[in-house]
Amino acid sequence: MDRWTPLGPTRAEPDAGDPAPLFQAEEEEEAVGTVPPTVVLRILDHVPLTSLPHVEQASKALQACVRDERLWKQRWERLAWHKIDGMPDALLDSPAPPMPAPRAQPKPPPTQRPSTIVDLLGDLDDTSTQARPYTDRMRRAYYVLRPFFVSIVEVPSTTSSLLFTHPNVQTLDGQCALMHNLARMASRLVHGVPAHMVDDIVRTKLGSAAGYLDMELRTAFLAQVAEQAQGREGAEAEMRRYACLAWDLRELGMLLGIESRGPSALRAAAMHARGGSGVAAAYIAERPLFHEAVPHNPKKCIHFYERSDTAFTDAPVRAFEDHLEARVVDEVARMHRVFPHEQGIELVFFEKLASDLITDYFDGLLQNAEAHSPYVYLEAFARSYAALLPLAEAVAHAAPHVALPDAQAVLGSVWAVHLDAYLAAEATWVQGMLDDLCQKWQRNVRRPLTQLESAVQAHREASMPLATQLAAEKRSFLSKFKSALLTPAVSVPHTASAASLPRNGTNGTPRASVERVSSEHEGYVGLGAVPSADDEEAWDDEASPTKTPAHSRAASSTLTVPPHPASPSMPHSASPSASRSASPVPHVMSSMLSLDTAIELVDIVRLALQRLEVLRPLDPVRIQAAAVRVNVALFSTINHGHFQPGFSKAREEIGTFDFAAHDAELRSTRDASEYVGPLLLFFELVQIGDTIQQMMQVFFDRVAAPMLGKIDFTNAAVREKKKMENDLDEHVAQGMSAGIELLVQHVEHIVLTHQEPRDFYPEAGAAIDVAQPTRACVQCCATLRTYCDLLASCTDKALLDVFYQEIGFRLYAVLCKHLKRQIISLAGGFQVISDLNAYYAFIVTLRQPALTSVFGALKRIGSLYIVEEPKELAKMVRDATLSGGTMRSEDMYEFLRSRSDFKSIERNVDSELYGIKVREDCNVM
Incomplete structure (x- = not known):
């Protein structure tokens, strides 16, 4: 506190950017009463010139203020005298010299007494002899x-x-x-x-x-x-x-x-x-361009095809733009040479051109397009603006001082008037097209599962030789899809083929909306092989850096779009028919989830976003809001209109599938192990669903995100996309749970119906090949291997371990129950051990220590069926190390009941196991 000092007032220094004051105070200036002279000068600055002599006579102080050159300098600078031809004036036409600096007045020396003599010379104005150039x-x-x-x-x-x-x-x-x-x-x-x-x-x-x-x-x-x-x-x-x-x-x-x-x-x-x-x-107003008839009709922009279908072509609009550009460039260049650049006459001329000529043409175009279809209206609105944008560039080029954004704003004012109606029509069209595509696809979802069995098996057989090409397919899929997304999306009516239309790119001819993404082998190559670590890294390199759902691995497909009325479609070379002729299976398999449908949904939204991107300069805020709504509609439709019905149908098929009914029909043609029925179909759906989700991520990163503004949880499109991913994870998890249940039922069905009665109880003298497991065991292991390979192809490591353990423990319970139901002889015991070794070998491939432990114990329990001596059997039952601590003695004793000679050895085993000896411990009374 001793060192504390109060803060004193400080003078605020003027900012360097502040304007200089009109009248700066000078030292030793005499005040007018109590008013500073600078304030008086400000007041006198508003007094008429003819009144200043009267003000000068009021007092000596006012006289000094009126005669101050600063006052007259301000008036002279505001007058800004222009030299008059024919009236030369040497004083007025010559520049004013610098204003003389005021002479410093020394302070009078102090006197001992005041003087009584009046100094008349001292009262005179000592500045009267100074030059007064401004006055x-x-x-x-x-x-x-x-x-x-x-x-x-x-x-x-x-x-x-x-x-x-x-x-x-x-x-x-x-x-x-x-x-x-x-x-x-x-x-x-x-x-x-x-x-x-x-x-x-x-x-x-x-x-x-x-x-x-x-x-x-x-x-x-x-x-x-x-x-x-x-x-x-x-x-x-x-x-x-x-x-x-x-x-x-x-x-x-x-x-x-x-x-x-x-x-x-x-x-x-x-x-x-x-x-x-x-x-x-x-x-x-005198420009001939505004008084001539325009030789262009907007009705020519509607192109008619077969069956009265129509499409918009921008060739007439470009011809109209060429006509205007040829005239406007000369006019603007002349204005640039004649008129002062600060006047901005070029933009005024362009504004009149837009309001008189372009508006009339555009209004007629919109009315004609709207009379045909909403899609033609949307295309006419956006593509006509894009076709006329070179006119604004021509104006800016002809007049270099005209900024291109200003010229584009003048042109865009014609379209901005109709922007509200366009955005409403765009949202309605997008939602309607998405709903129509999903409804069309849902009608095909109701196909019975039995119609897909032959296609599933044929595709599985065809996919196995292509397993070596899976890595290359995965690496190329997303890169090709990205390239397709960057291709301009232009629609073509479904009745017109691209081969029959001109391809010069300057007319309204539709081009390919999505490039063909395929490889040497068409079709969906996602089954028959487990992706390796190198494959996963290659896929991750192509995928988006954002986090994907748990089932984040999928296989490749053919990126084609089936034709749809008034919707984007493919050129003839990449038509769906050409793709199906090469590999028809994927289109049958993907009836519950369709890559074609998903790509077509993306293409519809991409068309809308491309139109919105063209129109963004008109109103960036409203265009961004419209882009958000369009993306929300896409993700919501994919989620509720595509994923949900497809996975619901798959779970329904899984829940109602009857192995016994199908096995009776298929048993004569192939082994049950070669048929996994709806499980294969469901994992195909998982693969396709994950591929669709990956496509959505690529589409979001490459096309949608640049138009959505801030990408965070406050964005409705981001929230809807996240909801789609979460719901897809939920669908996959529910389907996999149902699939595991069905797999267990399938395995149990195989061991019940395909395990021959003599497998473990052969006839006396019959030859036994204990080196090979039984047919039921082979089929079970093959079925489990197929399912686990499918599971590994669409699940990440953490979730895969959970499913593997669930499958392993459920299989363990099925095998224990199955062994207890069998009648096993000593010779058949060796076959049991062979089967248990096969099951154990399969479990080892899953790399789950907990499963390896319990199945190792189960394998050792097989030795209970090949030991003849009851005392040794009793010791084995009591030995906890035999089961690795996974079973109690009572549980191991239950396996002994499956022995064919159990009735004959039961008394001896019990006597050794429980110490019950009839001769020693029992007395007959």
Whole structure:
């Protein structure tokens, strides 16, 4: 506290960007009473020139203020004197010298007593002998302009005043300079109206004179325009001279208080408000382009195909743009040479062109397109804007001082009027197309599962030889899909083939909406092989860096789009028929989830986003909101209209599948191990579903995200996409749980129906090959291997371990129950051990230590069936190390009941196991 000092006031330093004050205080200035001289100078700055002599007589202090050169310098600079041709003046036309610095006044020495003698010389103004350049110039300007003020007020017509009749001022250049000086002198900036004249009357008269002068300039300018049209040399230079004179008079309206400079949405109104626009407006109005008929009909933009189908073609729009560009470039280039660049006449001309010619053409185009179909209307709206954008670029190129965004804004104002209707139609069309595609697909989902069995098996057999190509397929799939997304999406009507239409790219001919993404082998190659670590890394390199769902591995497919009315479609070379001819199986297998449908859904939204991207300069905020709504519709439709029905149907088929009924039909043709029925179909759905999700991620990153603004949880499209991914994970998890249950039932069905009675109880003397497991065991292991391979192809490591353990423990329970139901002889015990070894070998491949432990114990329990001595059997049952601690003695004893000789050895085993001996422990009473 001893060192504490209060903060004192500090002087705020002026900012470097602040404007300099009009009147800066000087040292030793005498105040007027209690008012600082700088304040007095500010007040005197608003006093009329003719009143300043009266103010000067009020006091000595006011006299000093009135005679201060700073006051007159401000007036002179605001007058901005223009040299008048025919009236030269040496004082006014010469630049003013620098204002003399005030002489410092030394302080008088102190005296012992006041003097009683009046010093008359000391009371005189010691600055009277100093040069006063600004005062002299203002006085000279006043006396030069006063006769013109008197004349313009006294004569009945302004055209007969000295402004237009003075013998020395007969040129338009001199009259414009004189008019500028008079307007400045009479304005509130200078307050130079002569005494006994009313300011408002003088300004009104000057306003009339300015109007007459503007008319004279306009007449002279148009005369030069006619001369220039006839090819007279030098006419364009005269046009520029008159245009610059008119532009120099632009501030007369503001100075005289007869025009407003308020903001205006139209550039023509803004140019008129700035003043000096008479010549420019007359020139624009006289342009022949606005008085000629446009030789282009917007109805030609609708192309008719077979069966009365229509499509939009932009070839006529481009021809219309070429016609306008050829005329506009010459006009704008001439305006750039003639008119001052600050006037902005080029954009005013372009605005009139847009409002008069382009608007009429565009309105007729929209009315005609809307009468045919909503899709034609949407295409006409966006593609006509894109076709006419080069016109704005041509304007900006012809006039380098015109910014391209400004020219595009003028052109976009024509489309901005209809933007609300377009966005509503776009959202309605997208949602309707998505719903129609999903409904069309859902009608095919109801196909019975039995119709898919042959296709599933044929596809499985065809896929196995292609397993070596799976890695290459995976690496190329996403890269090709990304390339397809970057291709411009243009629609083609379903009745027209791309081969029958021109391909010059400048007309309305549709091009391929999505490139063909395929490899040497068409079809969905996702089954028959487990992806290796290298495959996973290659897939991850192609995938998006964002986190994907748990089932984040899928196989490749053919990226084709089936034809659909008024929807994007493929060229003839990549048509669905060509793809199906190479590999028809995937299209049958994907009836519950369809890559074709998903790609077509993406293509519809991509078309909409492409149109919105073209129109983004019109209103970025509203276009972004529309893009968000379109993406929300896509993810919601994929989720609720595609994933949910497909997986629900798959779970229904899994839950209602009857192995016994199908096994009776298929047993004569192939082993049960070769048929996994709906499990194979479900995993195909998982593969396709994950591929669709990966496609959605690529589409979101490459196409949608740049138009959605901030990508976080506040974005509705991001939330809907996340919901789709979570729901897909839930569908897959529920389906896998149902699949595990069905797998267990399948395994149990195999061991019950395919295990021969003599497998473990062969006839005496029958040959037994214990090196090979039984047919039921082989089928079970093959079925389990197929299922686990499918599971590994669509599940990540963490979730895969959970499913493997569930399958292993359920299999363990089935085998234990199965062994306890069998009748096993000593010879058959060796076959049991062979089967248990096969099951154990399969479990080892799953790499689950818990499963390996329990199945190792189960394998050792098989030795209970090959030991004859009851005492040894009892020791084995009591030995906890035999089962590895996984079973109690009572549980192991249950396996002994499956022995064919159990009744004969039961007493001996019990006596050894429980210590019950009839001869020693029992007494007959």
